[in-house]
Amino acid sequence: MTAAQSTLAGSARPPGSPVLSLAARLLRDTATASGMDLPDWDLAIQQCRRAGVLARICHRLERDNLLDRVPEQPARHLKAARTLADKHGRDVHWEVRCIVRALKNVDGPKILLKGAAYVMTDLPPAAGRMFTDVDLMVARERIEQTEHELIRHDWTHHEVDAYDDIYYRTWMHQIPPLIHRLRGTVIDVHHTIVPETAKPHVNARSLFDAAIRLDGYDDLYVLTPTDMVLHSAVHLFNEGEFDHGLRDLSDLDLLLRHFGKDGDFWAHLADRAAELDLERPLFYALRHAGRVLGTPVPQSLDDRLQQTRPGPSHMKVMDALLDRGLRPHHVSCDDRYSGFARWLLYVRAHHLRMPFHLLGPHLIRKAWKKRFAEE
Amino acid sequence: MTSHAMNTDTFARHLRQDGMTFRIGPFWAHIRSALHGLASGLHLLYDNNPMAPRQPFCDFHVTITTGEGFHRFYRPQARFFFNGHMPFKPLPLDQALALFEWGLNWCISSNAHQYLILHSAAVAKDGHAVLLPAPPGSGKSTLCAALIHRGWRLLSDELALIDLDTLEITPLCRPVNLKNKSIDIIGEYAGNAVFAPLAKDTLKGTIGLLKAPADSVARMNEKARPAWIVFPQYQAGAATRLTDRSKAQTAMEVGDNAFNYSIHGVRGFDALTRLVDRCACYDFEYENLDEAIDVFSGLTP
Amino acid sequence: MDSATKWRVYAPSALHWHEWDGEHLVYNDLSGDTHYLGKAAACLLRRLQDTALTLADLVDEANRLAPRDGRNWTEIDIQDMVLQFEGFGLIEAAAP
Numbered sequence: 018m019t020a021a022q023s024t025l026a027g028s029a030r031p032p033g034s035p036v037l038s039l040a041a042r043l044l045r046d047t048a049t050a051s052g053m054d055l056p057d058w059d060l061a062i063q064q065c066r067r068a069g070v071l072a073r074i075c076h077r078l079e080r081d082n083l084l085d086r087v088p089e090q091p092a093r094h095l096k097a098a099r100t101l102a103d104k105h106g107r108d109v110h111w112e113v114r115c116i117v118r119a120l121k122n123v124d125g126p127k128i129l130l131k132g133a134a135y136v137m138t139d140l141p142p143a144a145g146r147m148f149t150d151v152d153l154m155v156a157r158e159r160i161e162q163t164e165h166e167l168i169r170h171d172w173t174h175h176e177v178d179a180y181d182d183i184y185y186r187t188w189m190h191q192i193p194p195l196i197h198r199l200r201g202t203v204i205d206v207h208h209t210i211v212p213e214t215a216k217p218h219v220n221a222r223s224l225f226d227a228a229i230r231l232d233g234y235d236d237l238y239v240l241t242p243t244d245m246v247l248h249s250a251v252h253l254f255n256e257g258e259f260d261h262g263l264r265d266l267s268d269l270d271l272l273l274r275h276f277g278k279d280g281d282f283w284a285h286l287a288d289r290a291a292e293l294d295l296e297r298p299l300f301y302a303l304r305h306a307g308r309v310l311g312t313p314v315p316q317s318l319d320d321r322l323q324q325t326r327p328g329p330s331h332m333k334v335m336d337a338l339l340d341r342g343l344r345p346h347h348v349s350c351d352d353r354y355s356g357f358a359r360w361l362l363y364v365r366a367h368h369l370r371m372p373f374h375l376l377g378p379h380l381i382r383k384a385w386k387k388r389f390a391e392e
Numbered sequence: 393m394t395s396h397a398m399n400t401d402t403f404a405r406h407l408r409q410d411g412m413t414f415r416i417g418p419f420w421a422h423i424r425s426a427l428h429g430l431a432s433g434l435h436l437l438y439d440n441n442p443m444a445p446r447q448p449f450c451d452f453h454v455t456i457t458t459g460e461g462f463h464r465f466y467r468p469q470a471r472f473f474f475n476g477h478m479p480f481k482p483l484p485l486d487q488a489l490a491l492f493e494w495g496l497n498w499c500i501s502s503n504a505h506q507y508l509i510l511h512s513a514a515v516a517k518d519g520h521a522v523l524l525p526a527p528p529g530s531g532k533s534t535l536c537a538a539l540i541h542r543g544w545r546l547l548s549d550e551l552a553l554i555d556l557d558t559l560e561i562t563p564l565c566r567p568v569n570l571k572n573k574s575i576d577i578i579g580e581y582a583g584n585a586v587f588a589p590l591a592k593d594t595l596k597g598t599i600g601l602l603k604a605p606a607d608s609v610a611r612m613n614e615k616a617r618p619a620w621i622v623f624p625q626y627q628a629g630a631a632t633r634l635t636d637r638s639k640a641q642t643a644m645e646v647g648d649n650a651f652n653y654s655i656h657g658v659r660g661f662d663a664l665t666r667l668v669d670r671c672a673c674y675d676f677e678y679e680n681l682d683e684a685i686d687v688f689s690g691l692t693p
Numbered sequence: 694m695d696s697a698t699k700w701r702v703y704a705p706s707a708l709h710w711h712e713w714d715g716e717h718l719v720y721n722d723l724s725g726d727t728h729y730l731g732k733a734a735a736c737l738l739r740r741l742q743d744t745a746l747t748l749a750d751l752v753d754e755a756n757r758l759a760p761r762d763g764r765n766w767t768e769i770d771i772q773d774m775v776l777q778f779e780g781f782g783l784i785e786a787a788a789p
Contacts (some may be wrong), residue, residue, distance in 0.1 A: 048485065054448070055448035055449040056448050056449070058449060059449045060448060063453060063475050063476075066475055066503075067475055067476065067477065088449070090420075090449045090451065091449065093451075093504075093506050094451070094503070096505075096506060097504060097505035097506050098503075098505075100505040100506075100655055100656065101505055101655055103657075104654070104655045104657060104725070107657065107722070107723070107725060108725065111723050111724050111725070111782070114723075114782070115782070129689075150683070153578060231764070347475070347476055348405075348476050429725055538726065573741055618755050637715070638713070638714075638716060639713035639716070639737035640711075640712075640713050640716035640717065640718055640729055641709075641716070641726075641729065641754065644729045647727055653727075654725050657722060657725065658720060661711075661727060662709075664727075665711040665718065668713075669713075686717055
């Protein structure tokens with residue numbers, strides 16, 4: 018692909034371990050950078066841009082005092098991406114303020130999810146993260162009022178067709194995304210973290226009960242550390258969106274390393290996963306964060322999750338699919354099965370989200386729409 | 393090396409196989425395409441630019457392909473890929489060159505945040521630059537094309553790359569994008585103007601890409617210091633007129649039309665206000681190009 | 694609008710100013726927006742950066758700092774300005 022050949026791109030690896038992209042190796046260990054020449058960087062910048070981790074890598078290299086040693090040409094791209102991501106971070110703060118003001122008449126807790134929660138609590142995944150929307154969770158009985166207040170404060174529905182609207186409201190765990198008329202920002206309002214029809218049956222009430230209030234706000238909350246990790250895991254491994262799979266896996270890695278410094282965290286995580294019926298996604302999260310990013314997981318937790326481990330042949334298939342899904346979607350990381358693997362992950366996610374008799378018509382409808390959208 | 397040393401067929405073969413790398417202003421772009429019409433257009437427009445089949449690092453990797461499936465034959469298309477991703481919809485095949493120009497502008501304006509990127513033409517003389525920010529239809533490109541054939545050096549037609557600290561403009565030196573009547577006007581005005589084959593019936597009418605002057609390309613590494621901001625307005629029947637303009641409103645307008653002003657936060661505000669501070673700001677109405685050039689010759693920093 | 698409401702700049706340190714001949718730009722680092730302000734608006738926003746003021750206070754300040762030829766600033770003029778400032782997130786009602 019590139020004009021000159023990267024020498025690091027296909028180096029030796031232990032048997033059974035996945036092929037690691039340069040992007041993954043930089044996330045795993047910033048010291049990788051010191052062994053990279055210009056052709057390696059040429060490839061790495063492309064992979065990182067595609068995976069949405071350029072700015073994150075810039076922040077991490079800077080933290081480790083390695084940024085100054087990156088050659089000037091790639092360093093410019095790293096810093097430019099960081100400039101953009103820093104702007105996203107400032108915008109999230111402002112957006113949260115605007116949302117809080119708009120929802121001041123909606124009683125009860127409002128819980129920030131995912132990226133916005135990382136930014137507002139200054140967790141490690143916040144640095145260099147890009148945003149397309151803010152995710153907010155409110156109690157199911159508040160969802161209509163929330164939608165109403167947002168619309169009253171200049172948010173409006175994207176143009177969605179009637180089918181998508183029904184799909185969102187009936188089968189998903191959210192209303193269709195709302196976009197702000199002036200700022201162009203998008204908010205996704207949820208009332209739980211997995212769809213109603215989905216296989217894991219998560220008790221949303223218990224997420225609200227445990228949530229932590231943010232300093233300086235009356236009723237703005239974030240999930241507890243364990244729930245944050247579990248939400249991140251179920252989002253990545255059950256939703257079938259792998260466009261930023263590596264970025265999302267890196268979020269998990271950073272959260273686990275950060276929260277894991279507290280010795281009790283791991284036992285709580287296992288208990289909570291069992292309670293919320295999220296052991297399987299947690300298993301995949303820990304397994305693949307470990308495989309790709311070297312996330313350290315205590316043996317005790319590994320042992321506890323053994324019962325949830327799929328059988329050996331199932332596991333082999335899932336490894337093959339997820340190893341591919343979690344690479345940057347860049348031609349340098351693809352093999353002949355990559356496209357098929359992504360498609361299977363997508364179908365799997367829909368299967369987890371909807372009963373099979375509903376799934377067939379939905380996928381057909383989606384393919385049909387896509388076909389005509391291109392005309 | 394430049395592609396002077398390479399005939400069109402050799403150039404096209406490279407472009408089709410591993411791609412070619414071009415030096416475009418401060419960037420190296422790697423372009424791959426099997427479209428023969430595109431190859432001859434690029435060869436014509438960029439043969440003064442440094443280029444090579446290989447480069448250890450490229451800023452932008454671009455691929456331009458034909459449409460898929462029945463679009464190979466029926467209403468053939470050109471598709472632009474940046475980094476394996478298609479940021480905009482395909483265009484008819486005969487607009488491949490224009491698609492490349494827009495596409496590369498998009499790559500630069502949405503990624504090169506080491507600069508404050510203004511939506512503006514820029515030309516320079518003796519190291520002092522005029523910025524010509526203006527909405528489409530104002531005659532910005534026509535004026536820019538006229539100036540570069542009367543002693544001004546082309547820095548850029550669309551994107552002015554401003555250093556956030558020194559405020560210097562880094563030349564990009566891409567072809568000038570002329571539309572409709574302007575193509576004939578400049579064709580007559582500058583006897584030595586070189587155009588790529590015209591793309592007709594685009595959304596913006598007929599598009600003619602005017603080759604950047606060889607001297608401007610040769611001096612691509614020479615930055616220039618902004619001294620004037622002039623908002624041109626082509627007006628049929630208008631007398632040539634240069635009038636002072638409010639600095640605060642100039643800053644607002646330049647900021648509004650910049651590609652990445654808001655990304656830079658307070659640093660962008662600081663750069664924008666210093667830029668407007670140091671420049672004389674004018675509105676400029678014109679019809680007659682010779683008179684317009686005279687007015688520009690009279691500008692003193 | 695409650696006449697007892699006192700207004701103040703939401704985050705005084707986030708505002709950055711630049712002036713040319715009585716025309717002002719103010720950049721709000723929280724919203725990322727840049728605003729163009731005439732003389733009266735700039736004077737009032739600067740006052741609200743230092744202290745919380747009611748609508749009536751603001752009318753007085755406008756007439757003192759940026760008097761108009763012919764006719765005085767009225768509550769209606771200034772109320773419009775206050776609502777705009779609030780809409781942009783530049784100011785907020787101070788806690789009573």
